[in-house]
Amino acid sequence: MTIHTANLLVELLVEELPPKALPQLGAAFGRVLADSLREQGLAGPGAALTTYATPRRLAAHLTEVAARAQDRAVQLKLMPVSVGLDAHGQPTPALLKKLASLGVDTGDTAQLAARLRRQHDGKAELLYWDSVVPGATLAEGLQKALDEALRRLPIPKVMTYQLADGWRNVHFVRPAHGLVALHGDQVVPVQALGLSAGRTTRGHRFEAARDPIELPHADAYAETLAREGAVLASFEQRRAEIQRQLAAAAARVGGGCRPIDDDALLDEVTALVERPNVLVCQFDPAFLDVPQECLILTMKANQKYFPLLDAQGRLTHRFLVVSNITPADPSAVIGGNERVVRPRLADAKFFFDQDRKRPLESRVLGLAKVVYHNQLGTQGERVERVGAIARAIAARLGGEELVRLADRAALLAKADLLTDMVGEFPELQGTMGRYYALHDGEDPRVAEAIEDHYKPRFAGDALPRGDVGVVLALADKLETLTGLFGIGQLPSGDKDPYALRRHALGVVRMLIERALPLPLPELLDIAVAAFGERIRDPRAALRDFIDDRLAVSLREQGYRPQEVDAVLALRPALLHEVPRRLAAVRAFAALPEADALAAANKRVTNILRKADAAAVAAQVDVALLREPAEQALHQALQSVQPLAEAAYARGDYTDSLRQLAALKAPVDAFFDSVMVNADDAALRANRLALLAALQRAMNRVADLARLAV
Incomplete structure (x- = not known):
């Protein structure tokens, strides 16, 4: 049977969708729709999916969709022959009831018996019923797919609205006003959200050349909307067009200007417009006396503008607006945006001026009134703990000067939380602390540390710039991790409300990338001591957690799981040694002797694990080495x-492991000809001691047994 295929288009026209959720909504709508049609046999695995998403519509275009799915042969296992047929070979009541439940006409028992198929499954002879299930029509299949796609949309918040009949309510992300379903040039009769599918849609609210717009064919969707509706339906195409226009507008301004690079802002603005038009605006240059971070944040967060930076990365008094309309004279749009931004910038200037009237240090006492956590006390108590940890770390890394600077930075680090600017823009904590500290005449290294102690804020972020910042960042993150682990607030699954995974990775990165000679167990001891009796001891769980984050990070960097496990199994105290250990393990694994030695090490580990510790001699007695193979192994060792x-002592871990290659032959000979578990207790204890010495020698850099396949 030849099945007619054509391309399919489905569009849902709605009121303005939440912009931050739009990319996910568009992708999910198309993906679920296509997956369901494929599962029903209405679309093949090679059918190409194209999704569309604008503020007012979700749409999907799928190629080569069948008008009807192929019929399917179905084999249904019923029951054993002994249960389904009586002594005369006629269907029993149990079989008739089963067939009736499947929709089979059981009136003619003779015909039923003829259609039953017997097959042995190795245990018993069973009855089967063979039938053909008609393929679903596109109308049936698309209705099912559409219902599933709407049900599985990742809707951030559902709203309820009433249909035009005044009786029925609909629950959806936004009120829906239109539904299009075209198979080629034919409408597919489906329904959703109280709407019946047709071929008409609507374009831009203000600039469409025609309203409504009739779509002649599924393949004409994007082109018709662009031509007659003034809408770029593709999210990706609209995003690229905005980027192009932003770059062109910045070039017209000149002076090496460029728009700020912010993917999240670009995505959000793309989700706010259907026909982008970038315009150049400006504000009073006097506002540039305010820290540029404040101005940039208020323009991005409140107005969705793209600030323009000069060639040196400094903020200029010009900014770019992505408008959803393209008037012949844009002056009114430009003037409106310039008027809107002025009070926002004036607020930022007011906050900045007011905050500088009080020294940062004067706000420290106020932190005692700010609750940090009901089990861990106030921000003031937290500042004291961070200070204690920072002083201890600084004492181990430097002299009195570093201790003094770290102590001062710890005292002031959280004071900007009580400023008006940070109260309005929490994202600026630390950044404003640096500005206010410099204004107060604090040491620039202290001011820099106040800003940097939050770093790294995200994956790939820069580390603190100076030693004071590193000390304070370590202290702050260790205090957070220790306190929350100490009261049982551990991350669970994908839930990590206190960003503890990020804090742990920050500690790991600083210890490794700055090559800090700070043993991790000692750091945990310092942090736990700062809490006194306030928490339960979390050191074991916290060490496991940090090692786990380190392992994940190393695997993401391309190290094999076996290499990572081999190194971290020894729980190295100095994390900055881990990369060199990994490099040594990788070099060792490339040696011809590596596989055999790793396997031997695993065998040694298993033997020693099973042996009673008391049965292992404290050291090897040369006089008890009877067999030539054990004597040769001892000499080689x-x-x-x-x-x-x-080599290990001088930090050359690669050479240390390379020396072990000479042990392959004597180790192989030992296991070939020596019985470790000898009947003589003295011989057995001595041979176990030899294996223990071998294990210690082989596992200084990494647990090589983890490399065994």
Whole structure:
């Protein structure tokens, strides 16, 4: 049977959708729709999906969709022959009831018996019923797919509205006003949200050349909307057009200007317009006396503008607006946006001027009235703990000067939380602290640390710039991790409300990338001591958590899981050694002897694990080495171990592991000809001691047994 295929278009016309959710809504709508049609046999695996999303519509275009799915042969297993047929071979009541439940006409039992198929499954002879299930029509299948797509939309918040009949209510993200379903040039009769599908849609609210717009064919959707509706339906195309216009507008301004680079802002603005038109606006240059971070944030967060930076990255007094209309004379639009932004910038200037009337230090006492956590006390208590941790870390990294600066930075680090600017824009905490500290005449290193102690704020973010910032950032993150782990507030699944995973990774990055000679267990001891009796001891769980974040990070960097497991199994105290250990393990794994030695190490580990610790001699007694193979292994170990230890001591982990290659032959010979678990207890204990010495020599850099396949 030949099945007619054509391309399919489905569009849902709605009121303005939430902009931050629009990309996900558009992608989910098309994906679920296509997956459902494929599952029903109405679209093949090669059918190409194109999704569209604008503030007022979600749409999907799918190629080669069948008008009707192919019929399917179905084999239904019924029951054992002994249950389904009586002694005369006629259907039993149990079988007739089963067939009736499947929709089979059971009136003619003779015909039923003829259509039953017997097959042995290896245990018993069973009865089967073979039938053909008609393929779903597109109308049936699309209705099912559309219902599923709407049900599974990742809607951030559902609203309820009433249909035109005044009786029925609909629950959806926004009120829906139109539904299009075209299979080629034919309307597919489906319904959704109280709407019946047709072929008409609507374009831009103000600039459409025609309203409503009739779509002649599924393949004409994007082109017709652009030509007659003044709408760029594709989210990606609209985003690219905005980027192009932003770059062109910045070039017209000249002076090497460029719009601020912000993907999240670009996505949000793309979700706010259907026909983008970028315009250049400006504000009073006097506002540039306010820190540019404040001005940039208020323009981006409140107005969705793109500030313009000069060639040196400094904010200019010009900004770009992405308008949804394209008037012949844009002066009114430009003037309106310039009037709107002025009070926003004036507020920022007012906050900045008011905040500078009080020294940052004068706000520290107020932190004692700000609750940090009901089990961990106030921000003031937290400042004291961070200070204690910072002083201890600074004492280990530097002299009195570093301790003094770290203590001062810790005292002032959270004071800007009580400023008007940070109260209005929490994203500026730390940043404003630096500005106010500099205004108060604080040491620039202290001011820099106040800003940097939140770093790294996100994956790939820069680390603190100076030693004071590193000390304070470590102290702050360790205090957060220790306190919350100490009261049982651990991350669970994908829930991490206190960003503890990010804090742990920040600690890891600073210890490794700055090559800090700070043992992790010692840092945890310092942090726990700062809390006194306020928390339960979280060191074991916290060490596991930090090691887990380190392992995830290393695997993301391209290290094999076996390499990571081999190194981290030894729980190295100094995390900055981990990259060199990993490099050594990778070099060792490339040696011809590596596989055999790793396997031998795993065998040694298993033998020692099963042995009673008391049965292992404290050291090897040379007089009890009876077999030539165990004597040769002991001699080889005596020769190799000093070389490996010397390389390890000077930090050359690659050479330390390379020395172990000489042990392959004697280790192989030992296991080929020596019985470790000898009947003689003294011999057995001595051979176990030899294996323990071998294990210690091989596992200084990493647990090589983890490399065994």
